[in-house]
Amino acid sequence: QTRGRYKSKFHGATDYFVSLTVEQKCELAERELAEMKDEIERIKEDSEQTLQNLEAVIEETGVWWTDVKKAMSDFEKDMASTISSKKGSITASEKLLRYMEQKNHQRDLLREKLRLKNYLLKGYKKKLQQQLRQKEQMGETLCEVRLQELQVRNAQFQEKIDEKNQELLQLKLTSGKTVQVLNFYKRKLQDAMETSVSLTKYISQRKELLQKIEREAVLVEEQRAEAESVNQRLWKQLSDYSVPPVLSYVQQKMAVAELENNLRGWERKVAVAEMSFKSCRRAWNQVKVSGNQH
Structure with missing residues (x-):
């Protein structure tokens, strides 16, 4: 009943505060989970207590049944020994009456003991019912206190939300x-990149021109070395040259x-011979032509 009343109040508060934050919802869920765990623990304790009571009743019943069987055994033993004696049924009747009176007295004592218990x-x-009512009242008070606490915390969270919205x-x-x-800096970067591309292209062209000049310089150096070698050879020949005599x-x-x-x-002879060869060749060709005609 306590949990039912608390649950109805809790749901009413939830319906009223529809703008709870995620943190508040998590906190409420954690509290509800904790209360459910407490209730399960209480039910478990009650079940264990009930089980212990049943075990005690079973144990007490076992003890009582043991006493009954012992009493039956004693009764049969006493009555059998009395009936088998010489006095016969008179002694057995007296002993049976004393036995019944003794058992009645024991039953009265047991009844008084059970009444006191x-x-x-x-x-x-x-006492337990009174404690339970006190706990129920305390639970309702705690629900109201928690509701007020939630209202205060909701206001605090709302202020924080406003601050965060401003931020x-x-x-x-x-x-x-x-x-x-x-x-702005992207545009400047784009201009700088275009300039960089242009400069890179210009540098590449200059590098190609420099490589070409270096190749030409190597070729010129080779030509210079070759010319210098020829010059040295000519100078050597000139130094070794001697003027021949005039008569020679x-x-x-x-x-x-x-x-x-x-x-x-x-x-001149070759030219004349060529002319003779040409005239002979023409004559030969005419002879061949005339021979073919005949």
């Missing part, structure tokens, strides 16, 4: 300005002139 248990039951608005404004600055020079000059005259003569 029942009285004590009733007092203990009233969020300020951050949005700052973010807008930051985006503008970022766009005149003789060689005359020999050269004679060779040139002979060359011109042979050239």
